Amino acid sequence: MEGIILESVSKTFRHRPALFNWLGREQRGETRALTSVSLTVSAGTVLVLLGPNGSGKTTLLKLVSTMLLPDHGWISVNGADTRKQAGKVRQNVGFAVVTERSFFPRLTARENLEFFAALDDVARKCRKQQVETILQQVGLSHAADRLVMKFSSGMWQRLGIARALLKNPSVILLDEPTRSLDPGSATQFFDLVRTLAAQGAAVILATHSFQEALAVGDFVAVLDHGRLSAFRSLSALQQEEKLRSFYFESTGDFEESAQLVSREA
């Protein structure tokens, strides 16, 4: 099947203290990042992941991208299992990570993209053109030949989005993609995501912004303490207040939810 399927996916991170732990206070233990999460994102749709900090949004994206492997359950990307066919999955997935520190600071934006395009098997003959087009799409043409160490946060973020789109992936993963973008650039970005989905891409977008969720999403999934606490079509939640209320109910923050209801009344 085209798209992404997660079936009963669980992920736990175990913390092993250092050898001479009596010197410090590091604790042994484990963090259950995801617990039995099942989801489907079909081709041509945008799923928005909402959830408090530490709810497992980034872990979920990393699992789909094969940066992490699941402890239990399985994930399929366009029919390929992320455990057994990781190479095939990577050919189809573009991932814009939340961190800014994922480029070579002493290369220009163009050089960085050309380098990653080569690693991602973008054909040599169309590579330059592809880089040019993507730079234009994310509004970085004017800074294409500037060293990225001189970039602002927003420019790093746009470059991250550009890298994710380089190989024309059929699955796009976006982790807080507009966190450092100005409102104008964010709006342009929403249009870009909708266009990509209309062209058939399956998109998962993790965010804390209700406005962003409503602007780009077809469905919304709420993660709370690693569990999928709610999943709904966004066509039923077309107003920001409704989505906000739905979110706080899903995360069990009833007090916040009640305040919203009284404010609406």
Next chain:
Amino acid sequence: MTLGSLIDKTIAILRRDLLIAVRYRSGFVITAAGSLAQLAAFYYLARAVGPSFRPDGLDYFPFVLVGTGLFSFLISGMNSFVQIVQEAQQAGTLEILMSTSTPGPVLLFLSALSALTGHTLRLLFYLGAGLFLFGVSARTLNIASCLTILGLSIMSAMSIGIVAAAVQLAIHKGSAVLWLFSSASWLTTGALFPLTALPGPVRAVAQWIPLTHSLQGMRSALLQGARLPSLLPEISVLALFSLVLLPSSLWLFSWTLRRARLQGTLSYY
């Protein structure tokens, strides 16, 4: 992966590393100055030791020139594997690089190959400066023997480097392990003095380190004009090391990479 794609990726990595090296403008000058200072120190050490000390039948300066030059080259080559992983962990690029369509071991191998190109230029500069500035004669040089020994030495150094990179992924202390290895190797492989100066048990241990055979072979080929048949013992040992170590080290790296993905420690450092 096709050969064309492999060449394409190699060019991309070489280009990246060259561009970064060029933009650290002072790097070349500092490296060259460091090499010259080191050569001068060994030159005056050889003069202080005097002409009567002839290890393996060679003057001491050429002996130590080839010993230290090749030793530093191979250890730097090994270290480049660890550095690639370590720098990518610290720069935050490792997770992204390991999620591209290029398999992790291939990426590591190509990146180290690029670093080795830089180290080769440094070795040529070091040996060239020793030969021309400090008057060492290399009239008997046997090029075929030199290249064979160098090629096999690089293969075995790569294997050890990949193991160290795997250690870096697994416990984030690859450079410490390599530091231990290189410190022990200074003592046991005959870079600074002949192996005959060491006690019997240490000499026996030295035979299990590929560097020992690399240094012996290169001195014979470069300074005594040894032909390939007379270097057969060194060539056989180095070939055997490479044949066993290279596939095992690649397997180990793939295993630690998968383990890091499972434990979520890929970006830790």
